[in-house]
Amino acid sequence: MRNLLSAIKKHRKQFVDLLVGVPNYEKYVEHMKTHHPGEPIKSRKQFFCEAQEARYNGKGGKVSRCC
Numbered sequence: 001m002r003n004l005l006s007a008i009k010k011h012r013k014q015f016v017d018l019l020v021g022v023p024n025y026e027k028y029v030e031h032m033k034t035h036h037p038g039e040p041i042k043s044r045k046q047f048f049c050e051a052q053e054a055r056y057n058g059k060g061g062k063v064s065r066c067c
């Protein structure tokens with residue numbers, strides 16, 4: 001039962017993060033280690049700063065969201 005609750009909590013967090021547009025740093029690190037083993041991995045701060053920059057300033061300062 002404890003494992004089930006833990007899994008539900010993990011997936012709920014992932015869903016909410018995707019819903020509001022927060023990228024997953026752990027998935028990024030996993031991807032980099034698997035597909036680009038020789039390349040440096042950005043720090044958590046660099047990762048989120050670049051994600052925010054791409055999301056909000058990617059179109060010449062225009063916010064790229066639906067509402």
